[in-house]
Amino acid sequence: LAPDLRQSGNYIISLGSLCRWLGEQAEELGVEIYPGFAAAEPVIDEGTGAVLGVQLADVGIAKDGRKKDTYEPGMQLLGRQTILSEGCRGSLSEAIMERFGLREGVSPQHYGLGIKEVWEIPEEHHVPGTVVHTVGWPLDMMTYGGSFIYHMKPNLLHIGLVVGLDYSNPYLSPYQELQKFKQHPRVKALLEGGKCISYGARCLNEGGLQAIPKLTF
Secondary structure, rough: OOOHHHHOOOOOHHHHHHHHHHHHHHHOOOOOOOOOOOOOEEOOOOOOEEEEEEEEEEEEEOOOEEEEEEOOOEEEOOOOOOOOOOOOOOOHHHHHHHHHOOOOOOOOOEEEEEEEEEOOOOOOHHOOOEEEEEEOOOOOOOOEEEEEEEEOOOEEEEEEEEEOOOOOOOOOOOOHHHHHHOOOEEEEEHHHEEEEEEEEEEEEEEOHHHHHOOOOO
């Protein structure tokens, strides 16, 4: 088993729950958090070239671009240090990387699409702490990807499939591939008698260490 797939002794957590907990800890320390406000562009000092912060998007804009009665201009959030954590391909991060050449000398980034379902399953099927990773089927030999199954307390099962977005078959549907994976006899037996209570999808960076840009400047 490859070292990266050896999960003994690790924890299975919910990233959403972790982020909410971190937010509470930060607020107790005096950090101001503004949920629900999108950053529109970086604020850059044209004299020094330094990144000063971010400009929030205007609100109260109609679909035709007209300013409604609820219009409010986006404010600027400035600080001594700006940390961008937008996800795998954030618009601000892309603009900053292009402006300051942060991707020079690194490999191009690759992306994958991850689809996940959360199931409530019968207790007799549930083994808390179990982690299963697979590669290959139902994907073909020319398509990068694999699945994951996490058993979380009390009786939740997180199951999903990640497919590299460089797949060559234009008819391939990552969602349908996950449904096919769930028909495998061992997976089907695991889900028997359960119900899907939530689902989601997101893009992932898959380029590895060689694709990481310069992170601080």
